[in-house]
Amino acid sequence: MNIKKWLLKTCVCMWQFLRIVGGVVLLGAFLYFIYLMVVSPRGSEGLEEKAAQPICGRLSGKTLVVPRSYVVFWAEYEGESTWDKNTFHKNTGCDANFISLPMVVTWPSFQSVDHSKYFRDGxxxxxxxxxxxxxxxxxxxxxxxxxxxxxxxxxxxxEGASYIDGLGLYLVKRRDNTFPEILNEYYWSEEEGEVQAVFECLGNHKDVGVYSCRGEFLLGQLDALIKIGFTPEKLSDWKSIAVLTKEFVLSKVAN
Incomplete structure (x- = not known):
């Protein structure tokens, strides 16, 4: 009985201790929030000002300027690493060279996207x-x-390629390397022996169609590779997607 009372008392003490610690942490966080909002308004203004600035960088010697609203994640630059806090965002700005510029746009209007909607839609x-x-x-x-x-x-x-007249693409279906029960679809455009675009559409379980497509094509004016992700029904518009995406990217060239 004494052991039970001792265990109960110990548990009560630990619970009280954790409540105190939790209260201190919450109080500290609240005070820090007050500091940022009231004592240091310049800090919050700086963050808002930075969020309003466009993303800027260079590709093939040409400067691209993109409104930040188009960039949901972050651009990566030459000489930095996303995984190294000492170099991440070390080389940024219009004089830095892009390694990756990720954007999301509406289709077919190529407008910026509400970020919360983008993440919610998945x-x-x-x-x-x-x-x-x-x-x-x-x-x-x-x-x-x-x-x-x-x-x-x-x-x-x-082997086993078929030509889809309605799409103007060749098609081959292959089992997924990781999940053999899944059947993926691979499309490509080819003229005079030159592959001009490649698409991978990932299959659902039980071979019930595909749920996501990604394409790749070159943008010769910037010596760049463009990767596109879209829902499968847009594959029929792949030519328009390729042309309009190239025009959209080139419209962001400042010089």
Whole structure:
């Protein structure tokens, strides 16, 4: 009985201790919030001012300026690492070279997107996810990407490909490497032996269609690779998506 009383008393003491600690933490957080909002208004003004500034950087020697409302995550620059706090956002601004510029836009109007709606919609997001990365122009890059998707060796003929007239794309279906029960769809555009665009559409379980598509194509004017994410029904508009996305990116070139 004495042991039970001792355990009960110990539990009560620990609970009281945790309540005190929790209260102190909450009080500290509240006081810090008051400090930021009242004592240091310049700090909050600085954050608001930074949030209103556009994203700026260079691709192939040309400066791109994009309203921050288009960039849901963050741009990455040459000479920095997202995973290293000492270099993250060390090299930014209009003189820094982009490594990755991720944006989200509405389709087909290419307007900025409400960020909360984008995250809330998830895979059902009805716009386009656009990522622009630099690359040295390589006419064989997209062919290599297609072969990598299909598990083909370089120069190997694609087995089982069919041409979809309505899309103007070749199609091959392949089992997912990680989940063999899933059937993915791979599309590509090819003219005179040159692969011009590649698309990967991920399948649902039990082979019930696909739920997400991603495409890749080159933007020669900036020696850049553009990656596009969209819902499957937009695949029929892939030509318009490619043309309008290129125009959208080029419209952000400042010089």
């Amino acid at each position: 895979l059902g997001f009805d716009g386009l996810e656009v990522v622009v990365t630099p690359m040295f122009h390589n006419e064989f890059y997209l062919r290599a990407r297609r072969d990598a998707f299909l598990g083909n060796s370089t120069g190997q003929q694609v």
